[in-house]
Amino acid sequence: MDPRSEVVLRQQDYLNGQVLLINAPNDQLAKNLPSQVPASVWTWNYADHQAFLNVGINSHFSVEFPQASFDQVIIFVPKSKELLNYILHVVTSYLTQGQSVFLVGEKKGGVERAAKQLQQYGKTLKLDSARHCQLWQMIIEKTGQLKPLEHWIKSYSIQVGQDQLEITALPGVFSQDHLDVGTAVLLPYLNQIKSGKIADFGCGAGVISAYLSKLNPNQQIFALDVDAFALRSTELTFQQNGLNLTQLHLQPVTGFADAPKELDTIVSNPPFHQGIQTNYHASEALCQLAKSHLNSSGELWIVANRFLNYPPLIEQSFGQCTVKADQQGFKVLYACAK
Incomplete structure (x- = not known):
């Protein structure tokens, strides 16, 4: 116990x-x-x-x-x-x-x-x-009137190329008040993603999901997270930016195994913290299981700290792993299910 x-x-x-x-x-x-x-x-x-x-x-x-x-x-x-x-x-x-x-x-x-x-x-x-x-x-000794959930939001703006987004995040959500470096490194590469059925694993405040929606309003985006505050934040980010909520599918998951099948693309800045503990289980499971959730030509895009040894895990499953970028301590990793 x-x-x-x-x-x-x-x-x-x-x-x-x-x-x-x-x-x-x-x-x-x-x-x-x-x-x-x-x-x-x-x-x-x-x-x-x-x-x-x-x-x-x-x-x-x-x-x-x-x-x-x-x-x-x-x-x-x-x-x-x-x-x-x-x-x-x-x-x-x-x-x-x-x-x-x-x-x-x-x-x-x-x-x-x-x-x-x-x-x-x-x-x-x-x-x-x-x-x-x-x-x-x-x-x-002191009670008060309940404030609405929106009172607890923190917002910040991000610029990716010509696109600007307002990110809204609730307390406890990863990078609640600023864009984290890893996601910033990954975002410029997302315009290479083909249209289709996309999963954002560990969606957080919805930065990746919202940018994918901004790039292509026809994409079906499955925002996956273990955290209810993250899922609600992603929804609020879509609302804040006037994005199409009908293309957003919010899905709580216990881990990547719960992700939808027959995806065209999986995108992730995978989590490796659980509370104050470091926990690589969710991100390692993503690397190992991603191919089984993709279509025959589906793609995996991950950003991760340079020190995390994800490429061998991806190679074991996909047969290859390409480093698309290596900057500011982060690597953008790509693999295609052929």
Whole structure:
């Protein structure tokens, strides 16, 4: 069991009534709590959501607070400070004064910094420090009116050749307030992509999907991501730029294996972080499985850090891998399913 969950179980006497676990790790915490403390999960990670459902845990996959009544919430500290601000605002908009909010996280994950974010809503108390984690309690003293999701958007403009796009991103989404270098290196090559059925794996704020739509409004674009905030951000980016929403297919995935088949092109700035951890599983699976999701002449376009050894994985599947660019620490990799 995750050490953060172990710390929660150590202090389970503080829990009572309907409890909502927010951003909980994929483990059995909800089933190990006392029977008089029924627990549900609110997660924006689709892989975790499916895992919870598979073992009979009540799980909500959304960017918004579940439409149900809860007596207490336990927040597992997210990587993003802005995302925690959003969660705390939402929680204190739904709960009432006197109710408890618990915050748990790893010391290396910034739990002490996160605990300071509680203070604007009520009195805080550190309940436990164990397993390199901390558990805090906050009794709500201040509640507020729920602000719309759009209040939490950050926007920025990007220029690619003659095309300009306004990118809109919600808290916690990769490169929320600026264009990352890898995607900037990849974008000028996307005008080489033929029209057809295209998957943007790890769509983030929708930069790649939106630019593909701008280049060709007839393309069918499947925006794939594990993160509900990313999928909603991509939709908001399309709306912000007046792009054709009928060509956009938003699809939550547990990994690349969930991607559509018979694609003409797969484009990706693949993720290799999960929370504060480095995790190459999703991007390596993309390199290994991409060909089986492509048509006979389908193409794979990837941008990746120069130090990541993706070309051999791609070559094993496709028989070849071409380096289209090598600049600013990133490589644009190309392969064709022949």
